[in-house]
Amino acid sequence: MSASPPPEGSAATALARYWERVARAHAATDPLGAVCYPAAPSWLNRFFARSQLRAVEFMLRDVNLSDMRCLDVGCGSGRWSRWFAARGARVTGIDPTVEMLAVARASSPGLDLQRMSATAIDLPNESFDLVLAVTVIQHLLPEEQEVAVREMCRVLRPGGRLFVLDLIDRHDTGAVVYPRPPAGWIALYARHGLSLERFRGQEWVPLFRVLQFLQSSRKGAAALGSDPSAPSLFERLAKIPGAFAPLWPIVKLSEVLEPLCERALPGTWARHGCFLLRKSHPGIEA
Numbered sequence: 001m002s003a004s005p006p007p008e009g010s011a012a013t014a015l016a017r018y019w020e021r022v023a024r025a026h027a028a029t030d031p032l033g034a035v036c037y038p039a040a041p042s043w044l045n046r047f048f049a050r051s052q053l054r055a056v057e058f059m060l061r062d063v064n065l066s067d068m069r070c071l072d073v074g075c076g077s078g079r080w081s082r083w084f085a086a087r088g089a090r091v092t093g094i095d096p097t098v099e100m101l102a103v104a105r106a107s108s109p110g111l112d113l114q115r116m117s118a119t120a121i122d123l124p125n126e127s128f129d130l131v132l133a134v135t136v137i138q139h140l141l142p143e144e145q146e147v148a149v150r151e152m153c154r155v156l157r158p159g160g161r162l163f164v165l166d167l168i169d170r171h172d173t174g175a176v177v178y179p180r181p182p183a184g185w186i187a188l189y190a191r192h193g194l195s196l197e198r199f200r201g202q203e204w205v206p207l208f209r210v211l212q213f214l215q216s217s218r219k220g221a222a223a224l225g226s227d228p229s230a231p232s233l234f235e236r237l238a239k240i241p242g243a244f245a246p247l248w249p250i251v252k253l254s255e256v257l258e259p260l261c262e263r264a265l266p267g268t269w270a271r272h273g274c275f276l277l278r279k280s281h282p283g284i285e286a
């Protein structure tokens, strides 16, 4: 099955090309980097991935995944599909990016992984108990986000849950991201009949944010992330020997700071928000 291509020349096409380029360059050799920070050292991506894992474990701590029908939207190289399957869920993963899916299939034998876009999910209505999308919807254009949420809600059974992790920091200068504040994400989901059950922040990373601020004020925010076909900052840094070395002590310090931020700071101050939402039953007020 294939994703219906967006109109030639549209911004959506540029984003699709971005993911194809990233996946071709990185997915086979660095499957985690391809879905986190392409070309960054593995110790840096593992730091961010551990923070995401803590958030996922916290958010789903009392959800029994055994035998649940789960749809992993934008499954990338398949890490969350495998994580859910290891907990007994019956997982279907979808992603429109050919090379991403090839890597996911090679490393996830037995999982049902299909080429499909979140904006055109070719699966039956109400066929999943839980739909998840980790750092996927944030990368869609705002108008595509609306369509994707409608599609994810359509395939979710009444009473089923949606778990999403997306950027809430509107000042972030990362490449090809379209963040919303927490209230903006919650309103988007509410328009499609989903009500919030649980929210948690993820990634406070104050030291990284100071660096990002300095970088963007030096170059001008528009110079970063505006062209999806251009190599990212990390891809450019990877060509300079030793360029990542100054980040090593920052990661070490952040490993101590981050759990403290998780406990002490408001979730709305984090870079990302995790949202667990429930689809209402027809005729029952959310």
Ligand SMILES: C[S@@+](CC[C@H](N)C(=O)[O-])C[C@H]1O[C@@H](n2cnc3c(N)ncnc32)[C@H](O)[C@@H]1O
Binding pocket: 019, 034, 035, 036, 073, 074, 075, 076, 077, 078, 079, 080, 094, 095, 096, 097, 100, 116, 117, 118, 119, 133, 134, 135, 136, 139, 140
């Ligand atoms: C940041 S990666 C996250 C991958 C995975 N969820 C994870 O956390 O490991 C974003 C993923 O979204 C996928 N993607 C891009 N456009 C998409 C779309 N229209 N529908 C679904 N997935 C899409 C990309 O191919 C990529 O695999």
